[in-house]
Amino acid sequence: MAFENITVETRGNVGLIALNRPKAMNALCAALITELGQALDAFEADDSIGAVVLTGSDKAFAAGADIKEMASKGYMDVYLANFITDGWERVTKCRKPIVAAVAGFALGGGCEMAMMCDFIIAGDNARFGQPEITIGTIPGAGGTQRLTRAVGKSKAMEMCLTGRLMDAAEAERAGLVSRIVPVAELVDEAVKTAGKIASLSRPIVMLCKESVNAAFETMLAQGVTFERRLFHSTFSTLDQKEGMAAFVEKRPAAFKNC
Numbered sequence: 001m002a003f004e005n006i007t008v009e010t011r012g013n014v015g016l017i018a019l020n021r022p023k024a025m026n027a028l029c030a031a032l033i034t035e036l037g038q039a040l041d042a043f044e045a046d047d048s049i050g051a052v053v054l055t056g057s058d059k060a061f062a063a064g065a066d067i068k069e070m071a072s073k074g075y076m077d078v079y080l081a082n083f084i085t086d087g088w089e090r091v092t093k094c095r096k097p098i099v100a101a102v103a104g105f106a107l108g109g110g111c112e113m114a115m116m117c118d119f120i121i122a123g124d125n126a127r128f129g130q131p132e133i134t135i136g137t138i139p140g141a142g143g144t145q146r147l148t149r150a151v152g153k154s155k156a157m158e159m160c161l162t163g164r165l166m167d168a169a170e171a172e173r174a175g176l177v178s179r180i181v182p183v184a185e186l187v188d189e190a191v192k193t194a195g196k197i198a199s200l201s202r203p204i205v206m207l208c209k210e211s212v213n214a215a216f217e218t219m220l221a222q223g224v225t226f227e228r229r230l231f232h233s234t235f236s237t238l239d240q241k242e243g244m245a246a247f248v249e250k251r252p253a254a255f256k257n258c
């Protein structure tokens with residue numbers, strides 16, 4: 001598939017998608033969002049792919065939704081089109097894990113897109129923010145919700161109300177990112193991490209992702225019950241038998257994804 005706004009490649013069992021609008025700091029225009037959805041559809045359908053890495057460039061993961069595309073829209077335009085479109089949320093619907101590898105700016109919709117991924121590995125030059133308030137609007141792709149859940153009310157409120165950016169160290173302290181790596185090693189490290197996930201049992205990985213995500217949608221007791229049911233269900237798989245037998249026999253597990 002030929003894309004204009006992203007590049008797509010496979011590295012072993014990992015799908016690698018790079019946002020690629022260098023002249024616009026990878027601003028997330030409608031065409032890019034459509035292409036991103038198509039690339040995710042293809043990786044989701046490809047049995048050889050076990051996890052995906054979403055990245056940008058060293059300068060910018062993405063500096064937000066495309067302001068030039070949005071600037072002249074009226075209420076009826078955004079309401080009738082239900083902007084943001086479903087395409088934006090395609091990332092959250094992906095059943096295979098998606099690792100965001102964020103270097104440079106992840107602002108507005110770019111920060112929101114990174115937070116839609118399963119976890120974020122940050123380059124040491126990463127900067128995160130929700131600066132929409134400075135251009136007369138507010139986050140519209142989950143920023144006020146996901147940032148608040150990730151870093152707590154005080155920090156999220158300050159960032160959303162002032163547009164202040166967080167650097168990588170602050171983002172790590174606050175729990176927004178899982179860890180920081182030197183920017184030159186970011187993509188390789190994210191691919192290595194995604195590769196580790198892809199080497200494990202596909203169905204068990206999917207169940208685990210579903211269970212962690214349930215923590216955001218349920219009360220604790222419900223979430224714990226949901227987790228227990230999924231845990232029980234892993235005992236119906238051959239991969240659970242293989243994984244535990246391999247441990248007992250002191251050999252590597254050979255998962256069959258069933």
Ligand code: HXC
Nearest residue numbers: 023024025027063064065066067068084107108109140141
């Ligand atoms: C369109 C953008 C853009 C954006 C940068 N560019 N961000 N174009 N939409 N979000 C373009 C600039 O216009 C410029 O192109 C080129 O990218 C380089 O940007 P500069 O500003 O010259 O670079 P620099 O001085 O290094 O500053 C980088 C920056 C700044 C700090 C990231 O560009 C910036 O503040 N961008 C906007 C950040 C923002 O407000 N994001 C939130 C958007 S609203 P030209 O051709 O003009 O030179 C949003 C809402 C989401 O995301 C809601 C859900 C959809």
